[in-house]
Amino acid sequence: MGAFLPDYNDPIVSILLLLGIIFAISLLSYGFTIWRQEVKNKEMLEFLKNFESSECTLDTENMPFDESMKKPLFMLALSFEKSGDYSRAVNLYLYLLKHIKENSILSHLAKAYYRAGFLKRAIDIYKEILYQTPRDIEVLYSLEFVSEQLRDYSRASEVLDILENLGEDVSKYRSHLELQVILKSGIERSDKFKKIAEGIDGSPYRAVMLRELFMLNAKDAWEYYCDSEFENLVDILWKLDIVQLNLDIISRHNSLKKLFWTKGLAQSSYSKDESIFALDLLASAKESGYTLADLSFKYSCTSCKSSFPLMAYRCPNCYEVYSFKVEVLVEKKQEKSSYSLL
Numbered sequence: 117m118g119a120f121l122p123d124y125n126d127p128i129v130s131i132l133l134l135l136g137i138i139f140a141i142s143l144l145s146y147g148f149t150i151w152r153q154e155v156k157n158k159e160m161l162e163f164l165k166n167f168e169s170s171e172c173t174l175d176t177e178n179m180p181f182d183e184s185m186k187k188p189l190f191m192l193a194l195s196f197e198k199s200g201d202y203s204r205a206v207n208l209y210l211y212l213l214k215h216i217k218e219n220s221i222l223s224h225l226a227k228a229y230y231r232a233g234f235l236k237r238a239i240d241i242y243k244e245i246l247y248q249t250p251r252d253i254e255v256l257y258s259l260e261f262v263s264e265q266l267r268d269y270s271r272a273s274e275v276l277d278i279l280e281n282l283g284e285d286v287s288k289y290r291s292h293l294e295l296q297v298i299l300k301s302g303i304e305r306s307d308k309f310k311k312i313a314e315g316i317d318g319s320p321y322r323a324v325m326l327r328e329l330f331m332l333n334a335k336d337a338w339e340y341y342c343d344s345e346f347e348n349l350v351d352i353l354w355k356l357d358i359v360q361l362n363l364d365i366i367s368r369h370n371s372l373k374k375l376f377w378t379k380g381l382a383q384s385s386y387s388k389d390e391s392i393f394a395l396d397l398l399a400s401a402k403e404s405g406y407t408l409a410d411l412s413f414k415y416s417c418t419s420c421k422s423s424f425p426l427m428a429y430r431c432p433n434c435y436e437v438y439s440f441k442v443e444v445l446v447e448k449k450q451e452k453s454s455y456s457l458l
């Protein structure tokens with residue numbers, strides 16, 4: 117009888133048993149992965165229901181889906197987003213997400229919601245992505261950015277902590293956040309000035325802080341002026357009134373003497389070295405008696421190369437911090453009243 121039963125001391129039986137156990141574990145693991153994916157898909161569909169609304173203007177309800185439609189529809193959604201038609205872009209992203217569960221499309225949906233002004237929806241979507249992939253660096257930066265726009269500085273700071281723990285250098289983001297906390301607080305302008313001035317020495321972001329000091333109190337800001345930051349501040353300096361000038365400090369720097377002589381606020385005693393091309397051009401034109409030209413400014417992001425008419429410390433296109441560069445242009449003078457920063 118014992119000859120018909122397997123002999124557990126037989127090495128072949130042991131190997132077969134081991135292989136059987138490995139196969140069973142693999143099968144269970146595979147089944148668990150499929151089940152978890154199904155649960156995630158159901159959760160995402162439930163989650164997306166929160167965003168279905170009458171704001172959508174495209175009729176995608178009865179549109180049949182085919183895998184080959186994915187790329188053209190995605191490109192169409194991107195073009196809607198680029199042209200500012202966020203409602204249609206959102207509609208298409210939602211349609212794609214019903215059929216393809218990809219975090220990259222969710223991320224685009226969040227960005228479209230942010231640009232359409234639905235910041236809380238964007239936050240919810242970023243949190244949903246992070247629930248599935250907590251170490252998604254790009255999404256963490258986006259969450260930090262939108263949190264900052266919502267003035268939820270504590271959450272923005274927490275996200276920076278996470279990014280730091282993931283090995284990211286977030287020093288400039290932290291510096292920017294600290295500056296925003298001061299600027300957006302309800303304290304007096306003089307207290308904002310003091311707080312910014314306290315941290316200016318040794319800061320690698322001195323030019324940004326000095327710009328804010330000039331915006332808050334130009335007369336007192338001259339105390340912190342450093343000529344190496346002239347090109348970063350030229351737009352702010354150009355807009356100063358005569359009462360906001362510090363003639364003693366101006367007399368010590370050729371760049372300032374040239375700038376304010378060209379504007380007609382200082383004596384002509386500058387030496388003709390090369391500095392900002394547009395300023396040199398305007399100074400030469402004025403020396404020749406031509407006074408119908410003026411300086412104008414635009415701002416370009418060194419990260420994504422986009423251009424903007426207004427200064428921002430964070431690029432609205434790529435969310436990079438302190439990436440704006442001042443570009444100086446010459447334009448025909450327009451009749452307008454002088455602009456005061458005070």
Ligand SMILES: [Zn+2]
Nearest residue numbers: 417420431434
């Ligand atoms: Zn940019």
